Amino acid sequence: MSLPHAILTALLEKPSSGLELTRRFDRSIGYFWSATHQQIYRELGRLEADGLIRTLPAEQPARGQKKSYEVLPAGRAELARWTAASQDPKPLRDVLLLRLRAAAVVGTAGLDSDLRRHLDLHRRQLAEYEAIERRDFPPDRDSPEDRLRHLVLRAGIDLETFWTQWLTHALKEFAELSAAEG
Amino acid sequence: MSLPHAILTALLEKPSSGLELTRRFDRSIGYFWSATHQQIYRELGRLEADGLIRTLPAEQPARGQKKSYEVLPAGRAELARWTAASQDPKPLRDVLLLRLRAAAVVGTAGLDSDLRRHLDLHRRQLAEYEAIERRDFPPDRDSPEDRLRHLVLRAGIDLETFWTQWLTHALKEFAELSAAEG
């Protein structure tokens, strides 16, 4: 039940159409809550039916024509309620760790090339986050809103840093295991 | 499509019944791939229908009676195939980060108590992982299988370490923001 609130947040930052939201989810918010355009359209329909958002008065809706939404007071209230409500952290769920566990039983053949690929992907993501940090958060110029957004970006940077370090370590282990076998 | 392979891995480590698997998913494998008993029973049925596992010959199945499964050669082959197959990492999806982003728009009221609660939960999880590490992986006594399993545990430890550090930092930021306001 987080997608509607992700959309409310995005719409409060800037009223948008479904496709514009989709594009913004591919950057920014999508870095920690991704969504496809199908999910977004369905959710926009529900949010409008629930009276939390409305189409901008200027435009009239028609299929194939742009339709922009803005958040109503009830929507802002619901987002504030949700933000403050306690929620348990979700247990970790990671396919790569599962594959490593499986490899302990059926062997590591073929796994190291994918580890290298993942390492490369995480390095790229890390570089992207760091570029955003340099661009959007120069030192000592943060408003309160910026400090919160910077904090979120920091989590992304630290997580990608963790993965690059862990994958580097894993590849070293793999090399030692192969050397011991061969 | 990872749950069947998580089950195959668990069954290769030790043939088990549905409820035994459920208990083991609450520890060990469930630390990075959780599942409920309903998921497990449904999946066991499919795996048996697909000829990847079978009930242990000794026992005959009846509702309410224990039914243990073991992996067939085809199941081991499928697990090896899946382990070696390339898979993209899933994008991050984290509610807490989303709530922080929302808080930048609707305010941080009520959030810090939940941050403290999360910090406590992550500290406990970290302590649990570290206890497992001390118990199961004494220094310099690792077989190849143990080194892989240790590597997976290391990921868990490093991730929980990241969260405790990040949450500590976040709470400090919150304190400064409140001080600036009040």
Added chain:
DNA sequence: AGTAACATGTAATGGGTTACATGATTCG
């Protein structure tokens, strides 16, 4: 007029979650 890109939407499938149902075993 044709076509590419933009924009919104529907349908089908499958996994995850929650609630509920039912049989077997154990113990007082």
Added chain:
DNA sequence: CGAATCATGTAACCCATTACATGTTACT
């Protein structure tokens, strides 16, 4: 024999994913 616990299973709902469908705008 009654209750608690163990063990397996069914049903309904929701969300995510994939593939597909349809209309509009801009450009040549």
